[in-house]
């Protein structure tokens with residue numbers, strides 16, 4: 057991969073930019089400058105320099121000007137569709153033992169039918185501290201086993217990395233994915249995938265029991281309209297699970313413009329807890345519950361350190377200095393005590409049963 061930073065002189069096509077008159081979440085016209093001159097230092101493929109603004113109304117941050125919907129694919133030429141599956145189990149006694157312990161924990165807490173399972177293994181993850189069992193809960197997206205045959209839509213499903221997990225938890229999983237190559241990869245797993253994107257899904261009203269959006273909402277031009285569309289396709293009482301970078305995180309405060317979560321110009325809106333709640337409220341979701349967030353910030357810290365040092369943030373973690381590891385440990389402890397400072401926001405919202 058050629059890691060040459062895009063030439064700052066290489067501008068985004070002028071006709072492919074749009075100006076916002078107000079915050080894309082709360083419509084407040086006031087804005088405060090956060091950073092100027094930002095470039096793509098994550099995938100090194102998007103031309104242009106970007107300006108990020110803070111909204112004093114709701115607390116989000118947003119790009120302005122920003123790429124239009126028509127030209128945003130220019131920023132995705134080297135973007136990979138994230139695969140959250142843990143990958144193949146490496147043969148070996150300890151890895152199989154860990155898998156059997158994990159499977160028993162997921163069976164006990166989420167009804168996931170994965171084998172092999174170690175009897176009473178469900179109690180062992182707690183011996184490793186709170187981060188490991190919490191990570192498992194995030195991995196299954198809190199999809200507890202449904203009473204009946206239920207269908208979930210994974211928005212931005214990529215190559216279908218969530219398919220096996222959802223299936224093990226008793227759900228039928230459909231996907232929404234605009235990238236045809238990723239959609240084909242997901243179909244090869246046996247998944248039903250629609251090649252469209254929010255807010256124009258073309259799906260029928262009240263089709264889904266649950267919708268999941270993992271690192272999707274920060275990429276959308278109009279997050280409130282997108283959430284309204286999700287509300288439309290959810291059945292009454294259906295749930296929406298969202299994870300997105302937290303602009304009020306310890307990592308953002310520590311690394312500033314080099315924080316990996318900013319990712320201009322693909323991340324158009326960066327949410328705070330209050331602004332995500334505002335967007336969900338405007339879209340008609342209630343109640344909105346903040347879920348326990350990940351206590352493993354090392355990956356984001358390592359990537360942010362690389363961005364600050366002019367290195368590839370997707371490279372191996374072995375070259376990360378020890379002080380960054382200690383910073384991550386300290387951030388994990390602080391996040392445990394005050395989750396609103398975590399690197400990500402994690403919420404579960406419900407579509408009311410009454411219109």
Ligand SMILES: [Zn+2]
Pocket residue numbers: 079080081082083084111112113114115116331
């Ligand atoms: Zn706002």
